Amino acid sequence: MVQTPLSLLRAAAVAGLAMFPLASAIAAAQKSQDPIVGEWEQVDEDAQVGAWVALRERGGVVDGVIVKVFAEPGEPENPLCVRCQGALKNTPVSGLTVIRNLKRTPEGYRGGQILDPDTGETYKLEATLRPDGQALEVRGFKGLSLFGRTQVWRRRS
Structure with missing residues (x-):
């Protein structure tokens, strides 16, 4: 299968969207951590x-x-x-x-x-x-x- 610039862009966008929940969960965990920890x-x-x-x-x-x-x-x-x-x-x-x-x-x-x-x-x-x-x-x-x-x-x- 030939990879076109558009298909590579779509794959990158899908990967980025898939990582969003993980990044959000990490950010929430860090934000909820008590500041003296x-x-x-x-x-x-x-x-x-x-x-x-x-x-x-x-x-x-x-x-x-x-x-x-x-x-x-x-x-x-x-x-x-x-x-x-x-x-x-x-x-x-x-x-x-x-x-x-x-x-x-x-x-x-x-x-x-x-x-x-x-x-x-x-x-x-x-x-x-x-x-x-x-x-x-x-x-x-x-x-x-x-x-x-x-x-x-x-x-x-």
Whole structure:
């Protein structure tokens, strides 16, 4: 069969139309993804990266898992959560779910909990995504937010 320019054009148009639903589905999935989903660098008070935390959204709730720990000199490369309680005691910090039940609100993200693997303590959590989408203010507290501590995490590129 001889391919004419018109038949090639028709074939390209049909292929393009066939790809439209797939492209639309991908775009919709990306658009519906929560803006804080992704990997973040947890930065301490000395501006040192302590860990990478992957935030993921499932059913309108955001959880966070430590994917990599950056140990201080002289500390173990794969530390355990020795101060954690219950089933988490002595589990590897890498792979540990440290953020649970964070929900998006008009004011930011509220209602979650964050676990500090260094102390084994769990704190209430609020988070605010900065307008550029590249920094996340993470605030852990007991009781009132006024008496908490804030870290600014950086989005990993």
